[in-house]
Amino acid sequence: MANNRLTRKQRAAVVRRQKITLAAGIAVFILVIIFVLAFKGCNSKKRNNDKTAGTTTETTTDDNKTATENNSENSSENRKSEEFQDVSTSSDNSSDYSGSQYADSQSVSSKGFSIQTINGITYVDGVLIANKTYSLPSDFIPQDPEVPVTSQRSTTSLDRTLMSAWRTMQADASSQGLNIYIASAYRSYSYQVNLYNSYVARDGKAAADTYSSRPGNSEHQTGLCFDLNSIDDSFGDTAEGRWVNDNCYKYGFCIRFPKGKDAYTGYQYESWHLRYVGKDLAEKLYNNGNWISLEEYFGITSEYPD
Numbered sequence: 001m002a003n004n005r006l007t008r009k010q011r012a013a014v015v016r017r018q019k020i021t022l023a024a025g026i027a028v029f030i031l032v033i034i035f036v037l038a039f040k041g042c043n044s045k046k047r048n049n050d051k052t053a054g055t056t057t058e059t060t061t062d063d064n065k066t067a068t069e070n071n072s073e074n075s076s077e078n079r080k081s082e083e084f085q086d087v088s089t090s091s092d093n094s095s096d097y098s099g100s101q102y103a104d105s106q107s108v109s110s111k112g113f114s115i116q117t118i119n120g121i122t123y124v125d126g127v128l129i130a131n132k133t134y135s136l137p138s139d140f141i142p143q144d145p146e147v148p149v150t151s152q153r154s155t156t157s158l159d160r161t162l163m164s165a166w167r168t169m170q171a172d173a174s175s176q177g178l179n180i181y182i183a184s185a186y187r188s189y190s191y192q193v194n195l196y197n198s199y200v201a202r203d204g205k206a207a208a209d210t211y212s213s214r215p216g217n218s219e220h221q222t223g224l225c226f227d228l229n230s231i232d233d234s235f236g237d238t239a240e241g242r243w244v245n246d247n248c249y250k251y252g253f254c255i256r257f258p259k260g261k262d263a264y265t266g267y268q269y270e271s272w273h274l275r276y277v278g279k280d281l282a283e284k285l286y287n288n289g290n291w292i293s294l295e296e297y298f299g300i301t302s303e304y305p306d
Helices: 008-083 160-175 189-203 233-237 239-251 279-289 294-298
Strands: 105-108 114-118 121-124 127-129 182-184 225-228 253-257 270-276
Touching: 127 294, 160 239, 160 253, 160 270, 225 239, 233 239, 233 270, 239 253, 239 270, 239 279, 253 279, 279 294
Parallel strands: none
Antiparallel strands: 105 114, 114 121, 121 127, 182 225, 225 270, 253 270
């Protein structure tokens, strides 16, 4: 009979194999546990991320909603402020400007009138002002034109309420045998750049500043004013010029740069330049025939910073 008894060396080898097998099993078991835990951790992180993303989406939605509501409120406030320009004419001067690049502000003039800057546009007691102190954005165009702006110059892309008043005034002048007509009206910012620079090149900056506006400071950009007939000093001495001086306030217009008011307006007398302000304010500026300027009436300045 063969001897099946293991030698000591063989028994030791068997024990070593058993230990190795056990160790390998334990290692596999540990790896499985690590894998399971890692898998659960990934799922948990994903759920948290999804939750966070959902919260962010909700916050963004709320922020957008708030922004929309604020824009709506700002638009309402703009309309409210602009309606004060001339309530009797129901002129709608709503603006399309976002206002993101302009800082809104509010103050009071030396005579107690409110000064509001909305989207880069200044209103004094609700009246839009463009002069040497208060400029317009370069992309500003007439806010409620009778004819949409399609060119850099226009005699028809003016405020629709102004145009209605103008036609009445022109008809009344015609009935008196007088011929008045709009020679120059809306001018864009870019057009004013070239015009002003040409005057500076011809007469020098100091002289040009007495009769021509720098780009952004021209009232012609507002669509609320125009120049009549010959556009020179001789107009004031014509029958048309005298009639306009004595009667334009009845239609809501004022002599924008009255005689002897250079210190207030910053410009020389212009008998031909009319600004629409509405009948109530125009009568106050007429001052029983002794015209006063918008700057004088409101207590505001018209001075370039330099």
